[in-house]
Amino acid sequence: MKSFMFLSQFVRDMRAQKLRTFLTIFGIIWGTISIVLLLGFGVGLGRQLKKNLHGLGEGLVILWPGKTSIPYQGMGRGRQLHFREDDAFLLEREIQQIKYICPEYARWGVELKQQKNTYAAQVRGVYPVYRLMRNAIPSREGRFLNPVDIDKKRRVIFLGNKVKEELFKDDSAEGKYITLNGIPFQVVGVLKEKHQNSSYGGRDEYTTYIPATTFSTIFGHKYISNMIVQGHDPRQNKALQERILQVLGKKYRFHPEDREALWVWDLMESEKVFMAMGIGFNIFFSLVGAFTLIVGGIGVSNIMNVVVEERTREIGLKMALGAKKGFVLSQFLFETLMITLIGGAIGLAISYGIIAVFPAGEIEQYIGRPTLSLGVALVAVALLGLIGFISGFGPAKRAANLNPVEAIRS
Amino acid sequence: MIKMKKIEKIYGTGTAKVEALRGIDLDIKKNEFFGLIGPSGSGKSTLMNIIGCLDVPTSGEYYFEEKDIKSFNHNQLAEIRNEKIGFVFQNFNLLPYATTFENVEIPMIFKGARAKERKARTMELLDAVGLAGRAHHKPSELSGGEMQRVAIARALANNPSLILADEPTGNLDTKSGDEILAIFENLWKQGHTLVVITHNPNISKRAQKVVKLKDGSIENNNR
Numbered sequence: 001m002k003s004f005m006f007l008s009q010f011v012r013d014m015r016a017q018k019l020r021t022f023l024t025i026f027g028i029i030w031g032t033i034s035i036v037l038l039l040g041f042g043v044g045l046g047r048q049l050k051k052n053l054h055g056l057g058e059g060l061v062i063l064w065p066g067k068t069s070i071p072y073q074g075m076g077r078g079r080q081l082h083f084r085e086d087d088a089f090l091l092e093r094e095i096q097q098i099k100y101i102c103p104e105y106a107r108w109g110v111e112l113k114q115q116k117n118t119y120a121a122q123v124r125g126v127y128p129v130y131r132l133m134r135n136a137i138p139s140r141e142g143r144f145l146n147p148v149d150i151d152k153k154r155r156v157i158f159l160g161n162k163v164k165e166e167l168f169k170d171d172s173a174e175g176k177y178i179t180l181n182g183i184p185f186q187v188v189g190v191l192k193e194k195h196q197n198s199s200y201g202g203r204d205e206y207t208t209y210i211p212a213t214t215f216s217t218i219f220g221h222k223y224i225s226n227m228i229v230q231g232h233d234p235r236q237n238k239a240l241q242e243r244i245l246q247v248l249g250k251k252y253r254f255h256p257e258d259r260e261a262l263w264v265w266d267l268m269e270s271e272k273v274f275m276a277m278g279i280g281f282n283i284f285f286s287l288v289g290a291f292t293l294i295v296g297g298i299g300v301s302n303i304m305n306v307v308v309e310e311r312t313r314e315i316g317l318k319m320a321l322g323a324k325k326g327f328v329l330s331q332f333l334f335e336t337l338m339i340t341l342i343g344g345a346i347g348l349a350i351s352y353g354i355i356a357v358f359p360a361g362e363i364e365q366y367i368g369r370p371t372l373s374l375g376v377a378l379v380a381v382a383l384l385g386l387i388g389f390i391s392g393f394g395p396a397k398r399a400a401n402l403n404p405v406e407a408i409r410s
Numbered sequence: 411m412i413k414m415k416k417i418e419k420i421y422g423t424g425t426a427k428v429e430a431l432r433g434i435d436l437d438i439k440k441n442e443f444f445g446l447i448g449p450s451g452s453g454k455s456t457l458m459n460i461i462g463c464l465d466v467p468t469s470g471e472y473y474f475e476e477k478d479i480k481s482f483n484h485n486q487l488a489e490i491r492n493e494k495i496g497f498v499f500q501n502f503n504l505l506p507y508a509t510t511f512e513n514v515e516i517p518m519i520f521k522g523a524r525a526k527e528r529k530a531r532t533m534e535l536l537d538a539v540g541l542a543g544r545a546h547h548k549p550s551e552l553s554g555g556e557m558q559r560v561a562i563a564r565a566l567a568n569n570p571s572l573i574l575a576d577e578p579t580g581n582l583d584t585k586s587g588d589e590i591l592a593i594f595e596n597l598w599k600q601g602h603t604l605v606v607i608t609h610n611p612n613i614s615k616r617a618q619k620v621v622k623l624k625d626g627s628i629e630n631n632n633r
Contacts, residue, residue, distance in 0.1 A: 012507050317503050320464055321564070322492020322520040324485045405459045408503065 006334045014339075017303065024303045025343040027296035028384070032347025033354070035289025036380050040355055040370035042285040046278035048195070048368025053271055055196030055204075057134045059234025061241060062200060062265040064226045069260035073253050081252055081261055082223040085212065090251065091229070095243045099232045102130045105215045106201055106225035112208065114167040114178040121163050122207045123180065124225075125215025133230050135194065136204065142174040142189025149188075149211045156214075157185040162205040164190045183218060185210065195365045198270065201225070237268045286379070293387055300339050301391035304332060308399045315399050316407025329400040336392025337385070344384040348377065411571065411603055412438040412461060417470035419456050419626075430456040431467070432626040438605060438619075440571070443598045445617030446607045452623040454607050455576065461605060462495055462574045463487045475571065492520050496565025500577035502557040504549040510536065510560050511545040517567040535563040539593060555586030562593055573597060575606045579613065591616070 014021040065081035088103040105125030112119045130136060131144040138144050138158070149156050157180065164173045164187075173187045196203055215221065231240045241264055246256050254261040308315070315328055355370045419431040430453045438444050448454050459465040460472065463479060466487075472479045474490065482490070491497075496517075504513045511532055518528045536542045539559040549557055558578060565573055575594070579587035591613055598604050606613055614620050622629045 313503075314505060317505070318516070318520075319488065320462070320491060320497055320503075321517045322488050322568075324488045324520075326485075327520065403465075405464050408464075408499075 006331050007338075009331065010335045010338050017306065020303050020306065021339070024296075024299045024339055025346070027299040028293070028340055028343025029347040029350065031289070031293030031296035032344050032380055032384065033351050034292040035286070035383065036348060036351035036372065036376060037354060037370065038285035038289040039282070039376040039379060040351065040372050041367065042278075042282040043373055043376060044368035044370040045281060046275075046368075047371070048365070049197070049274045049278050050271070051368075052195045052197035052365070053267065053274055055135060055194050056198050056267060057228070057230070058267070059230060059237065059271075060133060060267045061229045061231070061237055061244075062226055062267075063229065063244065064263040065223075066260050066263045068254045068258055070255040070258045072255040072258070075253060079254075081254065083227065083248075084222065085216070085224055087248065087251070088224075088227050091227070091244060091247055094247045095240070097231045097233070097236060097240050097243065098229055100129050100133050100230045101227060102127050102133055103212060103224040103227050104130075105212055105219070105221050107215075107219055107221070108201075110208075111181055112163065112167060112178055113182075114173075114176070117167045117169075119163060119166040121160075122202050123157075123215070124201075124207060124209050125212040125219075125221075126209050127212055130209070130228070133228055134204070136209070137192045137194070138189035139192040141172065142187070144189055145209060145211050150213050153213045153217055154211060155183065155185045156188045156210065158189045158209040159187055159191065160203070160205040160207045161191045161193050162203075163208055180208075180210070180218075197366075200265065234268050237266050241266065290383060293383055296343070297340075297387035297391040300336055300388065301394060303339070304336050304392055304395035305398070307335065308332065308395045311399075312402060312407045312410045315402050316404045316410070319402070319404035320408055325400040328402075329396045332396030332399050333389065333392045336396070337388045340384050340388030340391075344381065348380065411440045411442075411475060412436060412605075413471075413473040413476075414460075415471040417457075417460060417467045417472060419453070419460065419465070420468045430626055431460075433470070434626075434628060436621070436628075438603065441598070441601050441603055443594075443616065443618045444603075444605045445614045445620035446605065446623065447609065447614055447620060448623035448629070453626040454623055456626075457623065458574065458576055458605075458607055461572075462497060463490045488520075492517055493568050494570050494572060496562075496567070496570040496573045498558070498561050498565050498573065498575035498578045500580040502549070502554075502561045502581075504557055504560055504564075506549055509546050509548055510541060510552070513549070513560055514563045514567055517564060521568050531567065532563075535566055536560075538566075539563045553586070554582050555589055558582060558586070558590050559593065562590070562597075566597075570602075572603045572605065575604070575608075577607055577609065579608070579610050588612070 065083045068075065068079045068081065069077050071077050085103045088101045092098055092101045106122065108122050109120045110123045112121050126145065127150060128145050128147055136144055144158055145156065157178065159173060167173065167178060173190050176187050177184050178187060179185070191204055194204070229240065229244070231237055245262060248262060249256040318328070352372050355372050358370055414434055414436040417431055417434040418429070421428045421430060434457060446454055446457065460467050463474070466480065474494070514532045514535055515528050518531060533542060533545070536545055539562055541556060541559055541563070544552065544556065552560065579590050582590065587610065594604060594606070595616060606617065608614055
């Protein structure tokens, strides 16, 4: 009965203050939408950052030869180093932490031609393991380079999806021939579209791949461009780098601590930075949302103060008739929580709607898809409850502490 | 039933100090019809509030049914008001948005009575004050006399031992005032204890005992 009485009282109070009630609930709706959307976008952005990062590969260490900067074993500084394919196999043999390693040859501005379409692309010579390391997933009909391609030095090519579009437009490319500086190559596969927010030498979608063995035969490169290494445990990448420096330092006779001799890009480090950025964004978004919600809470507190003011006499009368402090306190808290509950529910529903119709498209690969996760909803509900309680407690306490004699006389 | 010894009530301090009651001794017996008169500012309302456990004295002793009220906390005072005392105010003090029925029901809700009991008791009381047919009317649809009868029904809701009325006929015409007076007399005959603040000579005439207050002290015991 009490709760029914609270409810009917609530409806009456809110009806008596239509505009103010509307504005207050609107404030809570606005705050809820802000916090849910901001958190939802934050979660989506974080996921997308991670996904984009994995477009390049997971926990990779990428190595380029550099110039020595420390004199060592009688050799001066400034000596340019060059790596050969064999170095990759040496590292693989010597270092147990290595799961996969792949040398990469690279050549820019190679003329690709398919009938009348030409395109100057980057060509990389790689091994089949590259597919696993760099997430070079072929679209349905094709395949990536395989060990037989390597053994037989086949003239086969795997195209980045944008290169395929340049050469073949909407036609399928698989099985067809293109020429590479005039030499015919058969297309074995096309890269499945992927999100990638970092790269070296160019985005994968604009790159083409041929077997490393074919590459060195055709272009006559002695040296590779770089190597990519993947450890068994990416968290141990630091130790892995130390070992690589030791092994290569021994072979090429550079100081094992000469960081200039070997340029290293550790994706785990980038990932940490991105993740920290993601967390930073989330904290920022949550703060902005929480502040908006607090402003809404001030509105609720305000309207409840007005309600207490207007009902002072009634509160006094109820106390005279035997209402205890707890009754008055809970009645006003109930009303505050109802306002926040209604505002919060509407806000959640609207946010859900906005997220559901959020246009997917180009923008999605940068900012991701906003997500209304259970976690986000729980955070919003907990904040709403807390704000409702805090904003209602003051007025409710004031009502409960009224002196019945003075209240009834007001 | 009510025993007061040297009750004092002082508001404010220093130069703003107001001594509303200065050493009141009172003894109200069970089933007494007790009148309280005096000019405005004499301390009637203050005394009324203390008798009704709405306020506590600054000093002195107050026993309600032999219980020392001074030792009671807020909630215990609320319980006494709810179960032992029925208030009737000059300006009725009905909840404007609630129906006659709902107004009478309120003290029973605070007591925690079940809906079925409340309904039966409310209808019984409305019948007793002749308003059974107006159970679902709002106060704005009632006359002054009818509103005061609703207030009396509400005061009787939890069958209190004391009925405390503050100028119950002050806002009513003579005819309605007489009707209310008749109801009070009836209640007294049924065994209720009545304490009535009044300017109405008709009421003070019928009271068994009348006390006149002046400047916070009892001037004389008329009867």
